[in-house]
Structures are given as C-alpha cells and as structure tokens.
Amino acid sequence: MSDKKSARLILEDGTTFTGYSFGAETATTGEVVFNTAMTGYPESLTDPSYSGQILVSTYPLVGNYGVPQKESEYGLLKFFESDRIHVKGLVISDYSFEYSHWNAGESLGEWLRENGVPAVWGIDTRQLTKIIRERGVMLGKIVVEGSAEPAAFDDPNLRNLAAEVSTPQVETYGDGPMKIVLVDCGCKYNIIRCLLSRGATVIRVPWDYDFTALDYDGVMLSNGPGDPQQCTATISNIKKAMALGKPIFGICLGNQLLSIAAGATTFKLKYGHRSHNQPALMVGTNKAVITSQNHGFAVNTDTLGPDWEPYFVNLNDGTSEGIRHKRLPFFSVQFHPEASGGPVDTEFLFDDFIRNIRDHAGSKR
Numbered sequence: 001m002s003d004k005k006s007a008r009l010i011l012e013d014g015t016t017f018t019g020y021s022f023g024a025e026t027a028t029t030g031e032v033v034f035n036t037a038m039t040g041y042p043e044s045l046t047d048p049s050y051s052g053q054i055l056v057s058t059y060p061l062v063g064n065y066g067v068p069q070k071e072s073e074y075g076l077l078k079f080f081e082s083d084r085i086h087v088k089g090l091v092i093s094d095y096s097f098e099y100s101h102w103n104a105g106e107s108l109g110e111w112l113r114e115n116g117v118p119a120v121w122g123i124d125t126r127q128l129t130k131i132i133r134e135r136g137v138m139l140g141k142i143v144v145e146g147s148a149e150p151a152a153f154d155d156p157n158l159r160n161l162a163a164e165v166s167t168p169q170v171e172t173y174g175d176g177p178m179k180i181v182l183v184d185c186g187c188k189y190n191i192i193r194c195l196l197s198r199g200a201t202v203i204r205v206p207w208d209y210d211f212t213a214l215d216y217d218g219v220m221l222s223n224g225p226g227d228p229q230q231c232t233a234t235i236s237n238i239k240k241a242m243a244l245g246k247p248i249f250g251i252c253l254g255n256q257l258l259s260i261a262a263g264a265t266t267f268k269l270k271y272g273h274r275s276h277n278q279p280a281l282m283v284g285t286n287k288a289v290i291t292s293q294n295h296g297f298a299v300n301t302d303t304l305g306p307d308w309e310p311y312f313v314n315l316n317d318g319t320s321e322g323i324r325h326k327r328l329p330f331f332s333v334q335f336h337p338e339a340s341g342g343p344v345d346t347e348f349l350f351d352d353f354i355r356n357i358r359d360h361a362g363s364k365r
C-alpha cells in the first residue's frame, strides 16, 4: 500500500489507540472483543456470531497466509463460515503485507476492502486486551483518517442480531436419509458440513420459523450473535419441539436457547471466551476436551429445570459449557464442536447426535 492512512480505535472509556488502516477507509462502531487464537481469521471474520463486534487479535502476526479461494462444496463456500465478513472491524498488531499459502486467492486487506470492513494494524493488541480484561468488554469505534467519527457508540446486544443474519427462507442441503432441521440463528457453514458428511439432509430454517410441523428426525440449534434473550420466537419453538421428544443438539447460542427453554437464565460474561484452547471437563468423568470458543454470554446452570444436568464445565473459570436432559435425547454445548477454526476434538458430539436420531427412530418402529 503506497498511502499509509492512520486509523484510531476509540474505546467508550475514552482510551484511544492509533495505528494504520489496511481495510476499508471508513468508520465503524460496535462491541470490542478479543480472540487469543493464533490462526483462523478467514473463519472468524465470516462467523455470523461476530456480527456487531470489532474483533481484536492478541496473536500479533495476521494476514500471512492470505485469504482462501472462493470454492464451493455442497452449495456452500468451502473455506469460509458464511458468504461475507460479519465483524464490523478488525484490530491487529502486525499486518503481513506479503502472504503465501497454496490456497490463497487474495490478501486479507483486499478482502476487507471488498467487504467494506475497516481494519487497523500497528496497535498493541495485548495491552488493549489487558484493558478489556480489567474493565470488562467495552464498546468502541474505528475511525480511519478522512472518515467521519460515528456520533455514538453502537451497542449491538440491544438488537435481535440473529434476525439480521439468519436465512430469509427455508433451504435444503444434501439428500441423506436423516432429516435434520437446522434452526439458523446465524449458523456457521461447518455445522452444515458436519451434518451432511454424516448422511443427513439439512433443512435450514429461519430463526423464528415454526419447524415443529415439518417432517424431521432431529433438530440442530445453531450458533449466532447477540443476547440469547432476544430470540424469543426461537425459544418458544424449542419448547414445542421438546414436547415432541425428537433429538435436539445445540451449539453456542443454540446451547443458550435450549437452556432458556429448559428454564435457565443467562448472563453476560465480563469479557467472554474467544480462542481455540478453552479446556472443558465432561461432568462426571475425568475427561477434559480442548475446545474452540466464541461467546460473550453464559448459562447459569443453577437455574436449570430439575430434568436437566450440567454436561460440560469450563476448567478455567467454572462456567457452564453445556447441558443435557436426564432422560430425553436433548443436549447442547457452549463451545464449537464444528471447530473451524480450532481443534476438532469434540466433533464426536455430532456422532452422538446422529446416534440419538437413529436410536430414537428405532424406538419408534
């Protein structure tokens, strides 16, 4: 880049960091969150759960492997988690102007500019992260030199973000024997891939769609952005689905929504969990799994109904990492078994879900 425009990150407490622009030359505002993963920016940037958020990478070197080519598989972009960038802005320390990877189609900066997303490099993101960890998550603005500073800070959690990113219509993928309804509150494509590769037909429905009248074998509740309490229509459809008894599996926002439908309350964490190395213990065992995470809210399992029990618990801070029904085939996890990016250690949970569907179908015969 020949012109080196400066760019500022302004936090709601007035703290300001100044670096340089390498994305779209525009201003933005949203919730500033940090991720400590070392890789996975194409996946994170296209994860709809980051909607409304300005993403900070603590790992300093970003952009060195470019951005994957836009190849399709199952009618979905193969190397991305949705069709576009969902973060409102990106803040990093050291941008790699040179990139190299067998599958790279363009640079990170080019991709951000095409998507109209501002990005700042040259910021001490570890210092910034220490501030967020001390004071808790904050709203922020990115202002690139020459762009007009937004008048106010935008708090995305006050809106129903799932409604903004969900599919507008029912879409079907694959033609496997098992019919799985995917309630799309902002789903990552790898959830669809993990179901298709296990022989499912995936019927992706909007966040507020009453799917209970459909012919289906199991329900997948997707991840998604924002405060779970906003998804009231999804919660009432989940309650209806629970009465039908067919297997249910929830991921991240899906875990929060299933938990609320099961009587629990949710709360906002001080600064969330966003990384590829969060340890979770499977309750009642000595088995710990390393998980990929991206969430700002959590479930208070003390408030769960009597038919439910904790499934996983976070070994760093003791917060809930999942719940399960004591008798019926309903379970959900706060982490991401579909990974993308991050470790694939918990992908076995998709196999468990498929087994639940087979067992349930068998018991009906």
Ligand SMILES: NC(=O)CC[C@H](N)C(=O)O
Pocket (backbone or CB within 6 Å): 049, 222, 223, 224, 225, 226, 227, 228, 251, 252, 253, 254, 294, 295, 296, 297, 298
């Ligand atoms: N990845 C997700 O599904 C995130 C869930 C929810 N929006 C949270 O921040 O906690």
